[in-house]
Amino acid sequence: MWKGRFKSEPSSLLTLYGESISFDWRLYKQDIIGSIAHAKALERKGIINTEELKTIKDGLESIGKDIEQGTFEFDTSLEDIHMNIESALTERIGDTGAKLHTARSRNDQVSLDMRMYCKEEISYLIKEVKNLQSSLINCCETFSEVVLPGYTHLQRGQPVLFAHHLLAYVEMLSRDTDRMSDAIKRIDVMPLGSGALAGSTISLDREFIAQELGFSKLSQNSMDAVSDRDFVAETLFCLAMVGIHLSRLSEDIILWTSAEFDFLTLSDQHTTGSSLMPQKKNPDIAELTRGKTGRLNGNLISIMTTLKGLPMTYNRDLQEDKEPLFDSIDTIQNAVAIFSEMIGEMKVNEEKTLEACSDPFLFATDIADYLVLKGVPFREAHEIVGKLTAHSVESGTPFQEIKMERYLEFSCHFDESVFDLFDIKSALNSREATGAPSPKNVTIQIDKWKTKLSD
Numbered sequence: 001m002w003k004g005r006f007k008s009e010p011s012s013l014l015t016l017y018g019e020s021i022s023f024d025w026r027l028y029k030q031d032i033i034g035s036i037a038h039a040k041a042l043e044r045k046g047i048i049n050t051e052e053l054k055t056i057k058d059g060l061e062s063i064g065k066d067i068e069q070g071t072f073e074f075d076t077s078l079e080d081i082h083m084n085i086e087s088a089l090t091e092r093i094g095d096t097g098a099k100l101h102t103a104r105s106r107n108d109q110v111s112l113d114m115r116m117y118c119k120e121e122i123s124y125l126i127k128e129v130k131n132l133q134s135s136l137i138n139c140c141e142t143f144s145e146v147v148l149p150g151y152t153h154l155q156r157g158q159p160v161l162f163a164h165h166l167l168a169y170v171e172m173l174s175r176d177t178d179r180m181s182d183a184i185k186r187i188d189v190m191p192l193g194s195g196a197l198a199g200s201t202i203s204l205d206r207e208f209i210a211q212e213l214g215f216s217k218l219s220q221n222s223m224d225a226v227s228d229r230d231f232v233a234e235t236l237f238c239l240a241m242v243g244i245h246l247s248r249l250s251e252d253i254i255l256w257t258s259a260e261f262d263f264l265t266l267s268d269q270h271t272t273g274s275s276l277m278p279q280k281k282n283p284d285i286a287e288l289t290r291g292k293t294g295r296l297n298g299n300l301i302s303i304m305t306t307l308k309g310l311p312m313t314y315n316r317d318l319q320e321d322k323e324p325l326f327d328s329i330d331t332i333q334n335a336v337a338i339f340s341e342m343i344g345e346m347k348v349n350e351e352k353t354l355e356a357c358s359d360p361f362l363f364a365t366d367i368a369d370y371l372v373l374k375g376v377p378f379r380e381a382h383e384i385v386g387k388l389t390a391h392s393v394e395s396g397t398p399f400q401e402i403k404m405e406r407y408l409e410f411s412c413h414f415d416e417s418v419f420d421l422f423d424i425k426s427a428l429n430s431r432e433a434t435g436a437p438s439p440k441n442v443t444i445q446i447d448k449w450k451t452k453l454s455d
């Protein structure tokens, strides 16, 4: 493609070192669609005629079909997807093909392809994440009555509904889909016309190209357009954040399926055995997802590190944006899909969650609140219940079995009504502020999400 300037072929080591076709072939669809739109703009400008446009379009589409069918032979010496397609086009249609690259550089071309790719993949992922949310909501409904200790520091804190715990993940995932939709706004910028870095002396109708390709905005600075990869970094952040949320859910699932907790049973289909220990049923999906989140984070750091010291404008370093992006897209799409399946099949072991909720210390805060409602300042109430807890631990007497006279030694504000606190249902019912886990609130949230997700 640049033979004019050179007297010898590149070293075969350079060819292998510099090629990206082994991974950027994935951009073939975007490259072809982008090239067709560009050819249309060339025709409007009179650089090619209508017949030539048709020849180019047909040629590109036939290349697309061959790639789809696996019959296209990629040539490593042609470096990347852009040159593979352009060279095949000229081979197939002759000289007309050689006109396609007018007023265009691979620098604006690759940015265009990457932007189209990100838009498409993110839109697909948003749908998949919504499926996962629906799967979580189904699980909330199936186990809507199940109560669970809520933890801080992985120590039992206060009672919650199992559904409230899962709904927390639904919230996280909805921020993720919002974030991805928002990222699309910044990705949705059409860079073609920026050329190598300074546009072109042949001005094409950029608005027309943008419209053809479904972009809502045009890049406003040719230098920025060819060197910008913030959109890749932002995409990778969005994907990593989904991964981080799934990784936290993984950790809950791993803990809950351990014999120590035994709150949850995963289906046989979504667990693996051990080659040595016959009894094992391992939560590999959750562990792999927790593990793969390392890659997602690594890919984000990788692109940010690539970008940080680059002079304006395009530098070949930017080719390093692709593998992390493709890897993160594959990783997160697989994780989200398999999670939707696994969540749909998991079962809660209600006796175990109930048993864990019989821990009277889950009501300690409620006792303090009870004293507050009787006029005791909260700090004082906190101390009283702290002492009461110490007494309970030392004497081995749970709150509900401590005698009234003993209660009165801790505070004169106690009366028989304190014993009403130790009922898990009423403890949950009284947590009724917006966002708190009363069964009424949780039902409202489940219904809200069902309506939202069915849109």
Ligand code: ARG
Pocket: 020, 080, 106, 107, 110, 314, 316, 318, 319, 320
């Ligand atoms: N394969 C290259 C990349 O992904 C395409 C752009 C190459 N441009 C250049 N001037 N060498 O970045």
